[in-house]
Amino acid sequence: MTSDEHPPTDAAVGLGTPKRLGEAEQSFVDTWHENATGCFSSGHKFCREVCPVTQVTRNENHTPTAFHSNVIALEKGHLDVEDVADDYVHCTQCGGCEVRCPNTLMVGDFYRARTQTVKVVRAMRALMVDKGLDRENWKIWNRLTNELKNEPVLGVTGDQPNGQAQVRDWAQGLDIPIGGDTILFVDCEAAYYRTSIPRATAQILQLAGYEFGLMNEQWCCGGPAAEMGYVEQSMRFARHNIDDWRKSDVKRIIAIEPHDYVHFTEDYPSYFGDEFDFEVVQIIDLVAELIRDGRLKLTTPIERVVTYHDPCRLNKRKGIHEAPREILRAIPGLTFKDVDRVTQWSYCSGGGGGLPIEKPEITAEISRRRLEKAAELQVDTLVSACVWSERPLSAAGDDIGIDVKDIIELVAESAGIEIGGRTRP
Amino acid sequence: MTITTIDAMILDRLHAILDEDGAVLTNKSSRFNRARVPAPFPVHRWEEFIPDVVVLPRTTEHVAQIVRLANEFAIPIVPRAGGTGLADGAVPMRGGIVVDIKRMDQIKEIDLVNNTVTVGPGINMQTLNRSLKPHGVIYPDDPASYACALVGGRIGTSGLSLLGARYGHTRDLVISFEIVTPTGEVIEVGDGGGRKIRKSSTGYHLKHLFMGHQGTLGIVTEATLELVPRAEAEFAAFFLFEDYDTAYRTFANLAKSGLATLGGVMMFDPEKVDYLRRDDEAYIIQPEWVKAVCAASLFGTKIEVEAAAPKVMELGRSLGGRYIGDEIASGDWAARHDRYANPLHGRDKNGNVTPMSWHCEDAAIPYSEVPAVLRKWHTIARKYCDQYDIFDDWGAFQYTNGAHKPWADVLVEIDMGLWEDRMDEESWQAFVSLKREIAQVAIDHGGSMSSCHGATRAGDAELVPTEMGASWEVMKTIKRALDPNNVMNPGKQSLDEAYRKVTR
Numbered sequence: 001m002t003s004d005e006h007p008p009t010d011a012a013v014g015l016g017t018p019k020r021l022g023e024a025e026q027s028f029v030d031t032w033h034e035n036a037t038g039c040f041s042s043g044h045k046f047c048r049e050v051c052p053v054t055q056v057t058r059n060e061n062h063t064p065t066a067f068h069s070n071v072i073a074l075e076k077g078h079l080d081v082e083d084v085a086d087d088y089v090h091c092t093q094c095g096g097c098e099v100r101c102p103n104t105l106m107v108g109d110f111y112r113a114r115t116q117t118v119k120v121v122r123a124m125r126a127l128m129v130d131k132g133l134d135r136e137n138w139k140i141w142n143r144l145t146n147e148l149k150n151e152p153v154l155g156v157t158g159d160q161p162n163g164q165a166q167v168r169d170w171a172q173g174l175d176i177p178i179g180g181d182t183i184l185f186v187d188c189e190a191a192y193y194r195t196s197i198p199r200a201t202a203q204i205l206q207l208a209g210y211e212f213g214l215m216n217e218q219w220c221c222g223g224p225a226a227e228m229g230y231v232e233q234s235m236r237f238a239r240h241n242i243d244d245w246r247k248s249d250v251k252r253i254i255a256i257e258p259h260d261y262v263h264f265t266e267d268y269p270s271y272f273g274d275e276f277d278f279e280v281v282q283i284i285d286l287v288a289e290l291i292r293d294g295r296l297k298l299t300t301p302i303e304r305v306v307t308y309h310d311p312c313r314l315n316k317r318k319g320i321h322e323a324p325r326e327i328l329r330a331i332p333g334l335t336f337k338d339v340d341r342v343t344q345w346s347y348c349s350g351g352g353g354g355l356p357i358e359k360p361e362i363t364a365e366i367s368r369r370r371l372e373k374a375a376e377l378q379v380d381t382l383v384s385a386c387v388w389s390e391r392p393l394s395a396a397g398d399d400i401g402i403d404v405k406d407i408i409e410l411v412a413e414s415a416g417i418e419i420g421g422r423t424r425p
Numbered sequence: 426m427t428i429t430t431i432d433a434m435i436l437d438r439l440h441a442i443l444d445e446d447g448a449v450l451t452n453k454s455s456r457f458n459r460a461r462v463p464a465p466f467p468v469h470r471w472e473e474f475i476p477d478v479v480v481l482p483r484t485t486e487h488v489a490q491i492v493r494l495a496n497e498f499a500i501p502i503v504p505r506a507g508g509t510g511l512a513d514g515a516v517p518m519r520g521g522i523v524v525d526i527k528r529m530d531q532i533k534e535i536d537l538v539n540n541t542v543t544v545g546p547g548i549n550m551q552t553l554n555r556s557l558k559p560h561g562v563i564y565p566d567d568p569a570s571y572a573c574a575l576v577g578g579r580i581g582t583s584g585l586s587l588l589g590a591r592y593g594h595t596r597d598l599v600i601s602f603e604i605v606t607p608t609g610e611v612i613e614v615g616d617g618g619g620r621k622i623r624k625s626s627t628g629y630h631l632k633h634l635f636m637g638h639q640g641t642l643g644i645v646t647e648a649t650l651e652l653v654p655r656a657e658a659e660f661a662a663f664f665l666f667e668d669y670d671t672a673y674r675t676f677a678n679l680a681k682s683g684l685a686t687l688g689g690v691m692m693f694d695p696e697k698v699d700y701l702r703r704d705d706e707a708y709i710i711q712p713e714w715v716k717a718v719c720a721a722s723l724f725g726t727k728i729e730v731e732a733a734a735p736k737v738m739e740l741g742r743s744l745g746g747r748y749i750g751d752e753i754a755s756g757d758w759a760a761r762h763d764r765y766a767n768p769l770h771g772r773d774k775n776g777n778v779t780p781m782s783w784h785c786e787d788a789a790i791p792y793s794e795v796p797a798v799l800r801k802w803h804t805i806a807r808k809y810c811d812q813y814d815i816f817d818d819w820g821a822f823q824y825t826n827g828a829h830k831p832w833a834d835v836l837v838e839i840d841m842g843l844w845e846d847r848m849d850e851e852s853w854q855a856f857v858s859l860k861r862e863i864a865q866v867a868i869d870h871g872g873s874m875s876s877c878h879g880a881t882r883a884g885d886a887e888l889v890p891t892e893m894g895a896s897w898e899v900m901k902t903i904k905r906a907l908d909p910n911n912v913m914n915p916g917k918q919s920l921d922e923a924y925r926k927v928t929r
Contacts, residue, residue, distance in 0.1 A: 015453065044570065059450075079457060
């Protein structure tokens with residue numbers, strides 16, 4: 001490349017002169033410089049084809065590579081937060097890019113180093129909130145969450161029955177105590193939208209004689225707020241929840257939802273340090289154990305031909321992929337057509353990271369493609385283990401005649417439980 | 426010289442052509458993110474390589490209309506596929522329009538009768554092969570960047586496949602393609618005519634003219650590719666050596682074995698082994714006496730590969746090579762794409778660990794010349810490492826270069842670490858001159874300065890006329906004839922010379 005041949009341009013948008021960074025940007029750049037350099041200085045882009053959003057938009061701005069490259073451009077004063085704000089909306093925080101990154105693959109085994117992209121996206125979104133550049137639908141969502149103390153999963157307009165008054169409605173007739181050593185934390189989408197999941201979960205645990213209770217006052221976990229950049233709100237909600245647990249002398253939290261599990265095992269410890277001394281259990285691990293130990297007997301055959309959707313936060317973020325397969329293989333009558341977890345690094349529902357709130361059309365297309373993959377296997381059912389994935393996947397499944405079930409629902413049916421509740425309002 | 430004038434009228438015309446939200450991008454992040462390809466990059470001069478507008482077409486007709494518009498107003502136009510090339514082919518030198526073809530990623534036809542697949546140029550090989558798997562066939566173009574390179578870029582650079590000895594390289598595997606010429610005509614090029622014809626004696630063989638055009642002769646909009654039966658069996662063996670020379674002779678014995686299932690033969694020189702030993706976290710410790718490595722792979726039917734594997738073992742050991750063991754051999758071969766990632770650190774002169782970017786200089790060298798070329802390359806590298814404390818010699822590897830004919834010329838690559846954070850104009854120019862010296866050695870020894878990356882980055886680009894010799898005049902004539910206004914990726918490969926006024 002030679003510089004002397006480049007004439008002045010008359011661009012539609014001027015490039016301007018490099019700017020000095022403000023304090024918030026400088027801190028962002030200082031935090032992420034080394035991580036970004038690891039990507040920028042190689043530029044392999046192995047992440048691009050696994051990225052569920054990029055697969056749909058085919059726009060290089062939405063690639064994990066761009067998310068890192070922008071850090072360098074910010075540092076050099078070429079771009080500012082406003083320039084890149086919309087780009088960072090295009091992410092489900094699935095973590096596929098992180099596991100596919102050759103830098104992670106080649107040094108990760110030895111040093112547990114992992115290219116961090118999800119955290120970069122979240123940090124940028126926090127900057128956007130600071131600067132009033134957060135997206136309109138996210139503002140509404142988080143304002144309502146703040147008012148209701150739970151996410152407005154049934155809609156952001158009009159009166160919706162999803163405030164604190166209804167947070168335990170799903171449990172009607174199940175006779176679940178408040179408090180105890182172990183708490184079942186029920187995600188907002190499950191508590192109000194797909195109530196069949198918490199009902200199935202609770203009844204499975206009761207059947208297996210596993211004691212648990214509910215919170216005095218369960219607020220949203222705060223995870224979605226953190227994903228969209230509303231850090232203060234996320235921390236405030238987290239504080240409420242751990243205070244509530246402390247009040248009941250809780251030792252153990254069962255997360256029935258993968259996003260919550262990530263939030264409890266990563267964000268809460270980072271918010272509270274040593275104060276956070278709770279044991280966090282993912283329901284899939286627990287149910288697999290109950291089946292393995294013979295405490296839960298699956299006897300009712302489920303005559304379905306299924307494939308399993310590895311929820312991103314279980315598979316790509318937390319490495320949980322064996323337990324759900326173990327569970328599915330234990331269900332009698334089921335024909336299970338598996339797709340390996342590595343192939344599924346490039347699969348997603350599009351339901352995470354606030355994407356469906358701000359870019360629902362991209363979420364719908366990601367889910368459509370996921371169901372198309374399922375259809376190639378000639379299955380009648382796609383099984384997931386993440387309630388947030390199940391809404392967009394179900395919508396896509398309706399279009400091509402494939403049922404979307406939660407793995408816990410199938411377990412409950414196979415254990416002879418009449419679940420009750422609903423899979424959609 | 427082409428002058429960029431992207432004004433509101435041009436943008437309106439582009440919007441009218443594409444007629445889709447988000448398909449004409451003028452915002453800064455869209456442009457900065459399409460100014461670069463893998464490192465190293467003169468990041469201190471990033472703003473010099475920014476396109477004025479990025480377009481995301483979906484059809485051949487879109488591309489043709491955009492190119493006609495660019496040609497009408499003499500606006501530079503640069504095609505961009507994966508942006509994973511190692512020689513800046515997709516980097517706009519003079520602003521203008523970047524045509525990002527990633528949305529043209531459809532599989533248009535899988536023809537299992539004639540064993541072809543027709544695709545848009547924006548599809549990735551791994552993605553394509555996932556769709557082909559149920560049919561028992563594969564498109565075996567297998568570069569290190571298998572997981573991210575796109576078909577359009579493979580044609581643009583005339584890429585090398587790691588399985589080239591067995592299945593051929595990109596130019597052998599792309600049967601024909603559709604390309605929009607710099608004046609906006611849509612043509613199909615093959616050996617002769619016929620989209621699915623592999624060999625012809627009609628007309629000029631235009632496929633080869635446009636193969637590896639580096640974006641200077643048009644924009645590929647569709648390609649018809651070879652489908653081969655998926656290999657039933659795969660075998661890889663790595664052998665360890667006490668010195669370069671024995672490994673080098675073993676390389677030849679394997680390459681000349683005549684085994685039709687040979688996928689390729691590879692070797693690491695002592696500098697590469699040293700580097701892996703000192704700085705590669707993924708390196709599996711080998712005894713100190715190991716100074717060089719040679720490896721071979723086989724692909725084919727079970728009956729062929731099972732019979733050929735013992736021959737590979739015999740040849741690999743014939744001069745004293747020691748087999749590395751099944752686990753490392755199969756693991757290292759399986760990781761051939763991910764190993765594309767080098768450790769992101771090297772050493773300064775005092776041996777301190779420093780963060781570094783990876784640069785890889787490739788050349789095609791006659792087998793007989795390889796040892797001499799490597800000696801000169803490492804001498805040049807050492808000189809620059811001594812003079813500028815931002816470089817590190819990460820050693821060289823070699824790979825069989827000829828499609829179906831692995832026994833002669835060799836792809837040789839030297840990897841260099843660069844402390845990019847320290848890059849300023851002086852060290853960038855030092856890097857360019859390092860490249861130039863390395864390229865000159867390749868030419869001096871009867872080689873080509875690039876086997877697969879392309880001679881489009883500064884340092885190489887100036888030497889294209891030297892390497893082409895008398896045929897440079899023909900090349901300029903062709904460029905001028907097809908691209909009268911020098912709109913197509915201008916400033917690359919010294920092709921501006923085609924437009925200089927001749928004084929008689």
